[in-house]
Amino acid sequence: MSAKITPVIELLQKQFSDIDFAPAPLLEMEDQSKEQWCVKVGADKLMAVMSFLRSDERCAFEQLSDLAGVDYLNFPNAKDRYGVTYSLLSLSNEHRLWVKVFVNDPNPEVPSVVSIWHGATWMEREVWDMFGVRFTDHPDLRRILTWEGFEAHPLRKDYPLTGRGERENFKVITRESA
């Protein structure tokens, strides 16, 4: 385990003794100091954990570096369908931590962290657009990349790569009509 992130995870476990964080590296590497560590949190406790990670001096994650949605539909040994991964970065302590939240159909909902990091605004909109994971208390949860009237969530694994005929539905402009 990377020396820098160990105290943070220990601190988390001490602070929230009722949560099973299940800390694990994202990928096991030969050089253990380069491993990237990840903790799991339930959607109900997310806000408490995130506010702690942001405000505590020993954690001080000032920046939400990335927010990725993953659809674990056919993933081997996966129990939950959607995962939302928060990549946190602390500039003052120079460490990173990944926080994962798992949610399921029929109503995938995660609390929004926009009140903590403004940078989450568009990233959460993107995850909503692409995966259909709804962020509660988001100030402006609209589709961001796809167009008005689009129903599906394209990055879900059950959506085909070439779409469901959306790209053929236009009026045709001919020489005569122009």
Place this chain on the structure above:
Amino acid sequence: MMTTATSPQETHQAGPAGYAPEEPGGDLWALNFGPQHPATHTTLRHVLELDGEVIRSCTVHIGYLHSGFEKLAEHMNFNQYVVVTDRMNYVSPMANNIAWHHACEKLFGIELTPRCKVIRTIIAELARIQDHLLSVGATGLDLGAFTAFMYPFNARETIYDLCEEICGARFTTSYTRVGGLMQDITPRWPGMVKDYCTDELPKALHDLENLLLRNRIFIERTKGVGQISREEAINWGITGPLARSAGVRRDLRKDEPYLCYADNWDGQGAKAVSFKVPIATGGDCLARFQVRMAEMRESIKIIIQLVDNIPSGPVDVLPNDKMALPSKDEVYGSIEGLIHHFEQVMTNRGHTPPVGEVYGANETANGELGFYLVSDGGNMPYRARCRPPSFINYQCFEKLIVGHKISDVVAVLGSLNVIAAELDR
């Protein structure tokens, strides 16, 4: 079209110093800026609410170039997808190639050869120069200085020639492969790079700086425009020259070093390349311009340190590992090479990474370009999330522009250097 302010309380918070909006009550005008407008740098759309010429609020609509990059990644293997990354930030395609394979190699656990590291560092810096040249030139163009666009574009053309020399394409390079490069550089390439970096580029930068920084119109239109503070920049997730121009000391090349930016990159105790990270405190368009200019000068230094002594040896990791693709001579000349090649490129074979997730990020010209890979052990990524710097940097535009005049929109946009393909993917 008349409309009323949607949320006047919010719009009152931001704005340049001395901006005190009047009480809302009058009618506001809505102006649709884009998606087809020369200053939007391809396809962005803003809906501005104007009080006279002053912008009261701005709503950004993006997605006009959404092409499903991330969906496509799930249907391509780790080498094929590099073709698509070219088209991501098309102003500096080499940097995207390197960032993509940086993440892939982290997943596979490959340590590159010293020669490959040096070549990749050089082309990463060339890509940074390429990107910054267009960015500063286009800022000039948007502010009415057409000559300031021509000068850097001349210098860019030579970088295109350099790319053409090593990979055959001006633009869409697709130069890297898992564990190495598409092919080795040509013998005369280092000389060409050195000539460029010692002679042509410094002159072009000198000209450009003289042309713009002594121009009163340019200064007045950029100074104090689109200011962002350090705390805001961090909270909005901004990285790269934008953050550094607001005083954030963060550069992945120094903080999480990779390639030749790390110490002991050749395994024999070689020192990391020495360079400075330019920081400005203004946080406005002018500061961004100056940081970009300074970064190009630092990039020249890095290239000159490396280009004279590129280590000899292979560019790919050892072929015994069966990780890298064999060279074309081997493929056409020997049956082992041919088998090896087919093992790699067939759809049901190829690289089999471990099951897991990994995040690899590079410092590209716009900021932190990261890839978050999820692998299920197959030869294609299960999910390849891209952390696009343009997307995350651009969010703050709605706040930056409030309180400015309508003509400042192009200045701020130019300084943010939003690349639409990277924004929408």
Place this chain on the structure above:
Amino acid sequence: MGLASAGSMPYQESKEEFLTTKLSHLIDLLRKQSINWSRKNSLWPMPFATACCGIELMATGASRYDIARFGAEVMRFTPRQCDLMICAGRVAIKTMPVLQRIYMQMAEPKWVISMGACASTGGVFDTYAVVQGVDQFLPVDVYVPGCPPRPETLLEGVMAIQRLVDNEGMINSKDRERGLGLVVQPTVQVEVEKGAGK
């Protein structure tokens, strides 16, 4: 004409009338020639640049390749002033209505270049969000291949438009066929040596 003997001819032009007719023909010809000539050398492109091809379009306009040699350097970003639309880059579904609207706003006669693989066929982006070729929904005159095309190739495309203008210039786009299917091809033929494959 053999039947038209002297007496039965209904109308005989006098010498003066004959001259005027010839003269007006000549003037017509000159006018057409000169208008076509000036029109083809002052194409005003409307750069609908969305992606990578847009950068090559910029390179074509910049100093090294200098599209001004062909009189097409006046890029106007309002469609009402333009007669040549260069559709550069992939067109997403969200952008297609914008493109169509811009095309409708251009004044006749107008021409369209589809620049690059993505605009012509969708290119590598065979995905849910990309239109697989703008010619499905717009009349395209010249296709420029490449991903992205080199500036030389785009210039060849502009020259193809110039040849078009020269041949049929006064005819506006309504009277032309839908999609001329003209593809820019290299003019230099590479001769394959005999027995090279052995």
